[in-house]
Amino acid sequence: MLSLHAIPDAFTKSECDLIVATISDAPTDEALLVGRNKDHNLRKAELVWTDNVIGMEWVMERLIELVRSSNRDRFGFDLREFSESPQVAIYKSSDSGHFAWHSDIGGGRASGKRKLTLVLQLSGADTYEGGNLEIMPGAQILTASRAQGDVSVFPSFTLHQVTPVKSGIRYSMTVWAHGPAFR
Numbered sequence: 603m604l605s606l607h608a609i610p611d612a613f614t615k616s617e618c619d620l621i622v623a624t625i626s627d628a629p630t631d632e633a634l635l636v637g638r639n640k641d642h643n644l645r646k647a648e649l650v651w652t653d654n655v656i657g658m659e660w661v662m663e664r665l666i667e668l669v670r671s672s673n674r675d676r677f678g679f680d681l682r683e684f685s686e687s688p689q690v691a692i693y694k695s696s697d698s699g700h701f702a703w704h705s706d707i708g709g710g711r712a713s714g715k716r717k718l719t720l721v722l723q724l725s726g727a728d729t730y731e732g733g734n735l736e737i738m739p740g741a742q743i744l745t746a747s748r749a750q751g752d753v754s755v756f757p758s759f760t761l762h763q764v765t766p767v768k769s770g771i772r773y774s775m776t777v778w779a780h781g782p783a784f785r
């Protein structure tokens with residue numbers, strides 16, 4: 603079934619902590635949605651585009667490998683490239699960080715070609731409350747693992763959301779793989 607592919611322990615806890623430390627000095631952008639609208643009812647988060655951050659090259663290499671193996675084992679999509687920088691999203695309880703139900707396929711040059719979405723849980727599961735990544739591949743809602751270092755991969759057309767963070771801060775990392783339109 604083309605739903606949710608889970609990869610436990612894709613990164614170690616110390617690797618996740620290192621990623622958070624590496625991006626912590628980088629400037630953040632307010633989260634823009636697919637289509638570049640700013641609507642805080644839909645999404646409230648800060649973003650770091652990691653292509654601009656020195657010291658993140660090894661992370662991209664690992665993400666590429668994880669996408670490759672997920673696609674081989676599970677999805678079999680025609681993937682050609684990574685057309686966008688990965689992003690780290692920072693959801694803070696102090697401003698009710700969240701991302702309402704959406705699909706990642708947009709109308710833009712790159713966002714229109716998204717085929718697989720990969721999300722890495724960068725924060726320890728006990729360091730924040732709320733902030734669940736929920737995925738709706740069909741009638742059921744699946745909750746992605748909250749465990750630090752676990753990866754979830756799903757088709758970019760799948761509806762998903764991040765519920766409001768109630769305490770603490772949730773960090774996640776997202777990367778998309780791109781290819782020709784589904785047919």
Ligand SMILES: O=C(O)CCC(=O)C(=O)O
Binds near residue numbers: 721762775776
């Ligand atoms: O932070 C997450 O778990 C998901 C992020 C997301 O859905 C997105 O960036 O499109």
Ligand SMILES: [Fe+2]
Binds near residue numbers: 719
């Ligand atoms: Fe998304």
